[in-house]
Amino acid sequence: MSQQTRLREDICRIAKSLFDRGLTCGSSGNISARLDDGTLLVTPTGSSMGFLDPARISHLDATGRLLSGDAPTKEIPLHAAFYETRATTGAVVHLHSTHSVAWSMMPEVEANDVLPLLTPYAVMKLGKVQLLPFFLPGDPQMGEAVRGLAGKRSAVLLANHGPVVAGKDIWAATYAIEELEETAKLALLTRGVPINMLSKTDRAALYAKFGAPD
Structure with missing residues (x-):
């Protein structure tokens, strides 16, 4: 199986899983993945993540020109910014997941450290x-706005819109955005309640042991 065939199938499999679990709905959300030749596979515009056809996934060249498939998501500039500023990016996932969107609207959220x-x-x-x-x-x-971060963040939360996460591959990006959604859910569940959080020292220790995210 070629890399492109495998990635087309992975995109559809992951998209359906996200849709079936309510992490995206209607025609919201989009996924892209970069092939070894520098071209991109991208979910089409106006499509439901729960009903994608591998053969109709948009295939773009490195400049964003459509090579085959349906017209791509209108969020291509958002995806492109991660590929251009983070050399390790192999895939980008964007959702409108409920808890992340809700957390983005909370007044106490720190812009440079949301979670x-x-x-x-x-x-x-x-x-x-x-x-x-x-x-x-x-x-x-x-x-x-993503380019303005100069590649220093693998994940952003768009206010009143949803999370966007870049990863080394489509699975890493998916696992990370799922973690973002679960953390936003925990933050909402514990909002206003005295809890024992991790410290910045704990975060540094985690980085020291496991490394900072790619």
Whole structure:
């Protein structure tokens, strides 16, 4: 099986899993993955993540020109910014997952470190997550905001919109965005309740033992 065939199938399998578990709904959310030749496979615009056809996945060249398949998601500039600024990026996943969107609207959220230190797994898979301001869907300025981070963050949370996570491959990006959603859920469940969080020393120790996220 070729790399492209495998990735097409993986995108559809992962997208359906995310959809079936309610992490994305309707025609929201998008996934991209980079092939060894530098071209991208991207979920099509207006498509439901629960009903993707591997043969209709958009195939783009390195400049964003459509090579085959349906027209790609309008969020291509957002995905492209991660590939351009983080050399280790092999895939990008963007969702409109409920708890992450809700957490992005909370007034106490710190823009440069969105997630509270609740579990070691969020630290290990995500590091610090940046909150970006609200943009109209498809606005190229989302990509410019990611470029402004100069590759220092693998994950961002778009205010009133949803999370975007880059990973070394499609599985790593998926696992990380699932962790982001679960941490946002925990943050909402414990909001206003006295709890014992991890410390910044704990975060440093996790980085020292497991390494910072790619």
